[in-house]
Amino acid sequence: MRKPFERIIEGILACSGYITSVVIILIVVFLFREAFGLFKSPAVEEGYTIALNRTNKVSEDQFHAQTLKLVFDSEITNWSNLGGADEEILLFRLDDLTNYYSEEELGSNLENVPDCINKLVDSIPGIIAFIPKLYVASNFKGRLIEDVAITPKDFLAGKEWFPTSTPSAQFGLLPLITGTLWVSLFAILFALPFGLAVSIYMAEIAHLKIRNIMKPMIELLAGIPSVVYGFFGLVVIVPFIQKVFHLPVGESGLAGSLVLAIMALPTIITVSEDAIRNCPRSMREASLALGASHWQTIYRVVLPHSFSGISSAIVLGIGRAIGETMAVLMVTGNAAVIPTSLLEPLRTIPATIAAELGEAPAGGAHYQALFMLGVVLFFITLTINLAVEQITKQQKS
Amino acid sequence: MNKIEAIDVNFFYGKFHALKDINMQIEERTVVAFIGPSGCGKSTFLRLFNRMNDLIPDTHLHGQILIDKHDIYQKGVAVDELRKNVGMVFQRPNPFPKSIFENVAYGLRVNGVKDESFIRQRVEETLKGAALWDEVKDKLKQSAFALSGGQQQRLCIARAMAISPSILLMDEPASALDPISTAKVEELIRQLKKDYTVIIVTHNMQQAARVSDKTAYFYLGEMIEYGDTKRIFTNPEKESTQKYITGRFG
Amino acid sequence: MIPYKKNYTTRKKRSQTLLFALFSLMSYSVVGILLLILGFIIVKGIGVINWEFISTAPEEGMTKGGIFPAIVGTFYLIIGSALFAFPVGIMSGIYMNEYAPKGKVVQFIRMMTNNLSGIPSIVFGLFGMALFVNTMGFGDSILAGSLTLGLLCLPLVIRTTEEALKAIPDSYREGSYALGATKLQTVRRIILPMGMPNIITGLILSVGRVSGETAPILFTCAAYFLPHLPNSVLDQCMALPYHLYVIATSGTNVEAQLPIAYGTALVLILIILIVNLLANVLRRYFDRKVKTN
Numbered sequence: 055m056r057k058p059f060e061r062i063i064e065g066i067l068a069c070s071g072y073i074t075s076v077v078i079i080l081i082v083v084f085l086f087r088e089a090f091g092l093f094k095s096p097a098v099e100e101g102y103t104i105a106l107n108r109t110n111k112v113s114e115d116q117f118h119a120q121t122l123k124l125v126f127d128s129e130i131t132n133w134s135n136l137g138g139a140d141e142e143i144l145l146f147r148l149d150d151l152t153n154y155y156s157e158e159e160l161g162s163n164l165e166n167v168p169d170c171i172n173k174l175v176d177s178i179p180g181i182i183a184f185i186p187k188l189y190v191a192s193n194f195k196g197r198l199i200e201d202v203a204i205t206p207k208d209f210l211a212g213k214e215w216f217p218t219s220t221p222s223a224q225f226g227l228l229p230l231i232t233g234t235l236w237v238s239l240f241a242i243l244f245a246l247p248f249g250l251a252v253s254i255y256m257a258e259i260a261h262l263k264i265r266n267i268m269k270p271m272i273e274l275l276a277g278i279p280s281v282v283y284g285f286f287g288l289v290v291i292v293p294f295i296q297k298v299f300h301l302p303v304g305e306s307g308l309a310g311s312l313v314l315a316i317m318a319l320p321t322i323i324t325v326s327e328d329a330i331r332n333c334p335r336s337m338r339e340a341s342l343a344l345g346a347s348h349w350q351t352i353y354r355v356v357l358p359h360s361f362s363g364i365s366s367a368i369v370l371g372i373g374r375a376i377g378e379t380m381a382v383l384m385v386t387g388n389a390a391v392i393p394t395s396l397l398e399p400l401r402t403i404p405a406t407i408a409a410e411l412g413e414a415p416a417g418g419a420h421y422q423a424l425f426m427l428g429v430v431l432f433f434i435t436l437t438i439n440l441a442v443e444q445i446t447k448q449q450k451s
Numbered sequence: 452m453n454k455i456e457a458i459d460v461n462f463f464y465g466k467f468h469a470l471k472d473i474n475m476q477i478e479e480r481t482v483v484a485f486i487g488p489s490g491c492g493k494s495t496f497l498r499l500f501n502r503m504n505d506l507i508p509d510t511h512l513h514g515q516i517l518i519d520k521h522d523i524y525q526k527g528v529a530v531d532e533l534r535k536n537v538g539m540v541f542q543r544p545n546p547f548p549k550s551i552f553e554n555v556a557y558g559l560r561v562n563g564v565k566d567e568s569f570i571r572q573r574v575e576e577t578l579k580g581a582a583l584w585d586e587v588k589d590k591l592k593q594s595a596f597a598l599s600g601g602q603q604q605r606l607c608i609a610r611a612m613a614i615s616p617s618i619l620l621m622d623e624p625a626s627a628l629d630p631i632s633t634a635k636v637e638e639l640i641r642q643l644k645k646d647y648t649v650i651i652v653t654h655n656m657q658q659a660a661r662v663s664d665k666t667a668y669f670y671l672g673e674m675i676e677y678g679d680t681k682r683i684f685t686n687p688e689k690e691s692t693q694k695y696i697t698g699r700f701g
Numbered sequence: 702m703i704p705y706k707k708n709y710t711t712r713k714k715r716s717q718t719l720l721f722a723l724f725s726l727m728s729y730s731v732v733g734i735l736l737l738i739l740g741f742i743i744v745k746g747i748g749v750i751n752w753e754f755i756s757t758a759p760e761e762g763m764t765k766g767g768i769f770p771a772i773v774g775t776f777y778l779i780i781g782s783a784l785f786a787f788p789v790g791i792m793s794g795i796y797m798n799e800y801a802p803k804g805k806v807v808q809f810i811r812m813m814t815n816n817l818s819g820i821p822s823i824v825f826g827l828f829g830m831a832l833f834v835n836t837m838g839f840g841d842s843i844l845a846g847s848l849t850l851g852l853l854c855l856p857l858v859i860r861t862t863e864e865a866l867k868a869i870p871d872s873y874r875e876g877s878y879a880l881g882a883t884k885l886q887t888v889r890r891i892i893l894p895m896g897m898p899n900i901i902t903g904l905i906l907s908v909g910r911v912s913g914e915t916a917p918i919l920f921t922c923a924a925y926f927l928p929h930l931p932n933s934v935l936d937q938c939m940a941l942p943y944h945l946y947v948i949a950t951s952g953t954n955v956e957a958q959l960p961i962a963y964g965t966a967l968v969l970i971l972i973i974l975i976v977n978l979l980a981n982v983l984r985r986y987f988d989r990k991v992k993t994n
Contacts (some may be wrong), residue, residue, distance in 0.1 A: 070789045071810055074817045082830045131882045280915065341561070345531045345558060347710075347714060412919070445864075569703075573703070601703060
């Protein structure tokens with residue numbers, strides 16, 4: 055009677071033992087499932103289409119999210135740039151119709167619009183028209199570009215994140231990933247000197263009693279919710295930065311880095327303090343016995359010995375900073391541009407997801423793009439974790 | 452001439468009375484062995500000579516320890532200066548996570564010697580003095596951890612010698628080594644006598660008999676007997692010493 | 702002779718004193734930052750908090766009234782996530798320390814647990830939305846939110862359980878086997894009771910984590926404003942951290958809402974303070990108990 059019962063319990067325990075592995079696999083599967091449609095979904099706004107003159111020989115492959123954007127922003131002005139004839143590109147949007155036709159010609163109920171567009175597209179060789187499918191005449195003589203796709207290149211190398219841009223929404227990763235790395239990097243630069251100083255102080259210098267008070271305080275610092283940090287940043291740090299640097303708005307990369315620095319501190323402190331404490335006593339004694347001062351011992355023996363522990367502290371801190379959402383969302387101003395200065399607003403990957411997922415219709419390109427950001431974030435942090443794993447493994451051997 | 456003098460030394464770990472009323476004189480350029488069962492206080496006593504016990508919280512000392520007639524526990528004594536003069540070798544080889552060369556050069560560097568050619572010359576000198584030069588001269592840049600246990604310990608001795616102290620303290624320097632390495636270390640200790648005053652703590656009575664000129668026997672925090680090694684091992688005055696060296700306890 | 706420099710010892714002593722002073726200054730400034738944040742929110746928020754504030758619902762476009770529904774919502778989410786994560790996490794910890802073959806298996810599970818704990822909370826939010834809200838059809842609900850938060854704090858529960866059990870010396874296990882007890886009996890009667898104090902400390906800390914998380918519930922559960930309390934696990938609910946985010950960033954009337962934001966932040970901070978204090982007191986209490994035994 056006992057035996058089968060124990061077996062069953064053991065089985066249940068084993069199942070829960072593997073739960074984290076299962077969850078990680080599920081995360082990968084579901085993020086990809088939601089995200090992968092991105093490269094199949096049309097880059098052109100729902101219900102619209104792109105039309106060219108029938109003589110235009112530019113291949114369909116040339117039309118994807120980024121080129122379309124460049125064409126309509128007049129950054130590409132000649133079809134030869136896209137492998138076509140040497141012909142000026144003429145942009146045409148529905149609003150431009152009145153430049154060519156009077157209101158009478160279009161008809162009182164706009165019933166002649168499809169014909170007008172048809173004529174227009176047929177008569178101008180260099181035209182590119184962005185028009186509602188509704189207005190495509192049944193005997194349309196132009197060339198319709200049906201599958202303008204968002205390519206992986208548009209996502210990975212796209213310099214713009216502009217989901218509501220017309221004619222083609224822009225889901226470029228670059229501004230977001232640079233924003234993320236930018237704030238995280240500066241956060242670590244701010245946090246590292248303090249983190250190291252505190253961990254050296256707690257592990258080496260401070261009296262045991264002081265350390266016993268400090269340690270729970272650092273833990274408390276780790277326990278404060280990120281939204282509280284964000285709120286504090288919003289009402290204290292942001293106005294402060296605005297005043298000190300005379301900025302139009304205080305929401306900036308700097309505000310984000312400062313808040314993230316505070317948030318990354320506990321991780322850096324705890325992990326590197328452990329590493330410093332792990333340095334064997336015999337090694338310290340050997341150094342002191344040679345007439346080295348306490349600081350010389352720390353600097354020349356203890357720190358080199360705990361180097362790998364300290365580097366995993368740094369990497370972990372970066373990981374925390376990269377993944378942090380709410381605090382960054384609240385203080386960085388969320389401008390999706392590639393940052394050039396710390397005093398400008400910028401936007402990170404997690405903040406983008408948090409800010410936009412609520413208004414992105416499920417299953418749409420925007421929604422899929424946000425999940426794709428999640429995939430990117432997942433793999434960045436996974437890489438970081440594995441790196442830390444590797445570092446600690448080396449440390450042990 | 453007395454190199455080291457201990458006068459009425461009492462030492463406490465918190466409330467525990469670890470050393471009781473110890474008086475001792477140690478002459479220059481001799482090897483003195485401290486023997487006695489575990490926990491008898493011999494290591495604690497040794498660590499008083501370079502103030503290593505300062506690192507342990509809640510300890511205090513009554514009495515005086517004089518080195519070259521100066522009280523090393525007086526206020527205003529620079530501990531770093533003291534330790535420059537009193538080298539120490541530990542029970543287990545404890546090289547730094549650095550190259551062989553840098554291990555030996557460490558003491559010079561932390562004491563402000565910047566002259567690289569002098570450091571190079573001094574490292575070679577000391578490694579030769581520690582009879583290690585021929586074994587490591589081609590791999591000075593390699594990590595000290597790559598050496599065998601015996602080589603590591605001789606490296607640690609060289610490291611202590613490099614800053615040319617006048618006293619060397621050795622806390623069971625051969626207890627973690629195999630017999631061949633032990634023999635090499637013992638040979639080295641006998642050589643060191645020419646230039647250094649050496650105090651060695653050991654568990655191994657044959658070792659004490661082989662290397663030392665004088666021997667002190669400690670028991671339960673007291674120094675029971677101190678005298679010429681030959682006499683201690685052939686004709687001890689106290690019964691407790693006799694029992695210990697004949698192996699009846701300890 | 703060795704060319705020692707004159708006064709080098711004094712000089713290095715002096716620079717050490719300076720450096721150590723700098724380090725302690727930096728350490729105290731980090732503590733100062735903590736106290737600044739806590740003090741700021743306590744000072745600004747203390748005037749807002751009264752019985753009415755914590756017992757009534759928001760009124761007039763969240764410019765007046767209290768935060769009762771948000772407190773209740775956070776409470777539900779804590780309970781919900783605990784119901785899922787505690788048993789599963791503890792079982793997983795037991796499996797790792799007591800049952801799993803040592804070596805590769807344990808290493809693998811531990812690595813996966815570490816990886817999971819490193820995943821940003823917003824990714825949990827995305828995952829929760831994809832799995833619980835869309836695929837399983839729970840919709841935005843307490844159920845979906847609790848499960849997402851449960852997954853988030855799972856690694857913490859597993860790790861503390863594992864560490865609590867690891868601290869128990871093998872002699873207790875052997876003693877129990879020697880008396881003819883089976884493995885399960887040993888775990889249930891010896892190992893678990895002995896590890897429980899440390900496990901409980903870990904559980905309390907994970908409650909603190911759950912109560913402060915915003916990103917995972919953004920798309921799985923949290924409601925911008927709900928005048929009434931949720932009726933079932935399939936209802937949305939308000940939550941303290943999300944409420945703070947909403948009134949701090951997308952308020953319609955900043956002047957009127959700022960005090961409410963301070964009050965909400967203070968309530969959140971108080972929860973965290975209590976949780977940490979409780980965990981610390983428990984840890985010390987049990988430490989002493991173990992020592993005196």
